[in-house]
Amino acid sequence: MVCTSVATVCAFDPPQAWLLDAGVSSNPRLQPRLHLQQGPIDLIIAAEGSPTEVRKAYRQATLAFHDVLSVLAAQLPELRKPLLDDGPRTVNGDVAARMVAACRPFYAYQLTPMIAVAGSVADYICNAMLAGRCLQKVQVNNGGDIALSLNAGSSCLIGINTSLQSTTHVDTITIHPDENIGGVATSGWQGRSHSLGIADAVTVLAPNCASADTAATLVANAVNLPNSKKITRRPAMSLSPDSDLGNRLVTVDVAVLTTSERAQALEAGSRLATCFCDAGLVQAVYLHLQGQSRVVTSPSLDVANLTHKSNRACVKHCQVATSNNHFQHMSPTLTA
DSSP states (O other), rough: OOSSSSHHHHTTTTEEEEEEEETTTTTTTSOOOEEEETTTEEEEEEEEEEEEHHHHHHHHHHHHHTTTHHHHHHHHHHHHHHOSSSOOOOOOOOHHHHEEEEGGGGGGGOOGGGGGGGHHHHHHHHHHTTTTTEEEEEEEEEEEEEEEOOOOOOOOOEEEEEETTOOOOEEEEEOOGGGGGOOEEETTTTTOOOSSSSEEEEEEEEHHOOOOOOHHHHHHSSSOTOOOOOEEEEEEEHHOOTTTTTTTTTEEOOOOOOOHHHHHHHHHHHHHHHHHHTTTOSSEEEEEETTEEEEOOOOTSSSHHHHEEOOOOGEEEEOSOOOOOHHHGGGGSSSS
């Protein structure tokens, strides 16, 4: 998810931190959440463990957060350059390094590392909280992109929305520690970042949040009808002058599509999601467009165990192995 206002807010907007009650006053067994905010970065953090461990983890998160935005803003020109190969790139700070690492498997798309900024911040803060601590569970929610850490015996309940503008959950899933899911991210044309596609929502489960963030954006871009007159597009820079998408056309409106048009667009996104699952980059992808849905999962993930409520007819397992060569071959067919 691309943050377009990093440079403009950093100099005069100091980081803020406060605890959210979360019902603690009425139920002492509950633990407060931590809210960290600076400029476009808005984190809601929850941890489970002993009160002492949670308090120390929140302190570590607050200390780690204090210079995140300033370090990113100082190297914004470099982070807005496309990653043209899988070779090294010199950047400063853990968050920027995570952004580059998340983009590297997708370098054929000529992405800028900014595509992974939200997920990378969430991963960084989650990792900072875990250092030296004994916690059962950590969730760092950065505007809907969530970094997770689950210890044995814990789980995380996640609702999958049909749209970034909706609170309706078409799926309710439980994530367990042994499923190699450390991040959840959602992208779509009505989100806080611009999209080249028309997906109402694409939610990705991946080993880390930065990878989920990157893949969600790419699959959401792929859910598309490139020549349809039912889609209104505008140059990204006309909407956000500092957007790293430049003059690429982004979606600003989607008229009502026919059933076959929705199926065609979702199939395009599902093909790319299948490649990502087969390459081991993500564990599951949920795609939604105007009431129609698809689910693509890794062969190693038991979607029946993961999903509590869904349209099982939409579930598509990636059982046919796809080689890395096929993945690399398909990559340049989509610009992002």
